[in-house]
Amino acid sequence: MNTKYSDLIDQTYYFPQEEFTLDDNELKFHGIDLMELVRKYGAPLKFNYLPKISDNIQRAKKWFASAMEKHNYKGTYNYCYCTKSSHFEHVLNEALKNDIHIETSSAFDINIVENLKAKGKITDDTYVLCNGFKRDEYIENIARLLNNGHRNCIPIIDNYEEIDLLSENIDGKFPIGIRIASEEEPKFEFYTSRLGIGYKNIVPFFNKQIKNNDQVELKMLHFFINTGIRDTAYYWNELIKCLKVYIALKKVCPTLDSLNIGGGFPVKNSLHFEYDYEYMVDEIINQIKMVCDDAEVEVPNIFTEFGSFTVGESGGAIYEILYQKQQNDREKWNMINSSFITTLPDTWAISKKFVMLALNRWNDEYERVLLGGLTCDSDDYYNSEQNVNAIYLPKYKKDKPLYIGFFNTGAYQETIGGFGGLHHCLIPQPKHILIDKDENGNITTELFSKQQNAEDMLKILGYNNGN
Structure with missing residues (x-):
């Protein structure tokens, strides 16, 4: 019986795809070692893979040039x-x-x-x-x-x-x-x-x-x-x-x-x-x-x-599953170490779906779950994938950390979520990483912004304004 998470993905989708590949039980995005990113910067984090922006622009230019030539x-x-x-x-x-x-x-x-x-x-x-x-x-x-x-x-x-x-x-x-x-x-x-x-x-x-x-x-x-x-x-x-x-x-x-x-x-x-x-x-x-x-x-x-076509597919967000709550005989809530409302506001505001995949433990057995955020708001959840009526992830194990990624999130989420500002329940804004390629085609990373801390929040709220 095929019970591994990798089996589920193979049975459900055409996989691997151009931007998504698997390497030794771990997911790669455009060749980026996502788990290495987690090991270096921690989670939660958001990132932009900058070369994808130029790639999409050039694709569109090619399509229009070809059509204009064809139709004179x-x-x-x-x-x-x-x-x-x-x-x-x-x-x-x-x-x-x-x-x-x-x-x-x-x-x-x-x-x-x-x-x-x-x-x-x-x-x-x-x-x-x-x-x-x-x-x-x-x-x-x-x-x-x-x-x-x-x-x-x-x-x-x-x-x-x-x-x-x-x-x-x-x-x-x-x-x-x-x-x-x-x-x-x-x-x-x-x-x-x-x-x-x-x-x-x-x-x-x-x-x-x-x-x-x-x-x-x-x-x-x-x-x-x-x-x-x-x-x-x-x-x-x-x-x-x-x-x-x-x-x-x-x-x-x-x-x-x-x-x-x-x-x-x-x-x-x-x-x-x-x-x-x-x-x-x-x-x-x-x-x-x-x-x-x-x-x-x-x-x-x-x-x-x-707009979205230019920058959307360059973005992503990575979270760790902190804990699993069994609320009844059917529903298992996997709690992420951040908030959907604050970091991916479109999932809450317009029920938008993004590509969501586990980053690691692809050879483990999978289970059906719901995903919950850290705020006290009942709407802070993500409950289904596009074209699938449930979310399946590798089984939660307290001693085996599980990381998940949301992809193609590069448009609107930072501005709608209020980058650098206050967020619901004062959940801190995650660190933000810029990913690029050097002249030799090697992946490079740079910390764009640190995760918010208590001092940042108190200053915005007026507690640390010197009065």
């Missing part, structure tokens, strides 16, 4: 990184090695852009697309960037007042885009996105506020689908509606030359994950070209805004 598409392709997915400098430094552009969503993003410019990481040729609802400080920062010569900064208009607000602060002529308020999926709680301007209102908006305004030049139409780029009737229907608006706008606005396809690619969330990225890119380019050719208008330059 005359427009250009521009890869933008959504900084809101992860604002950390090490993420931007790695991403910007790949000749990309930036999408922002709030005022302080512009300060990051200015910091990157001062360090020579980006230039005036780098596109900075400014999304989001804009008020005083964001408007002022965008204006400062444009007034200081960054003419490839394109504010994406989100509401009817923003053009006037920008014009009051910006010297001379400046480019803009318009965001379409797409319709949400039928299962959504509301019908239309709160962001952007409705399909039917865009051409009238152009005629009223932009057509005769010598200070602004419309360059871009921004199309964003909240659920991301997926092969569904909903997505293709919204794309066609967007293209009809683009064509109608292009016929009255010759300066319009770019289409921003917002809404990103999905991130692998299970060993069962399947998604044909290359097909989706090919079909998007094909659809845009066919619709534009039929209408006899030039195809637009394509911009994409990939």
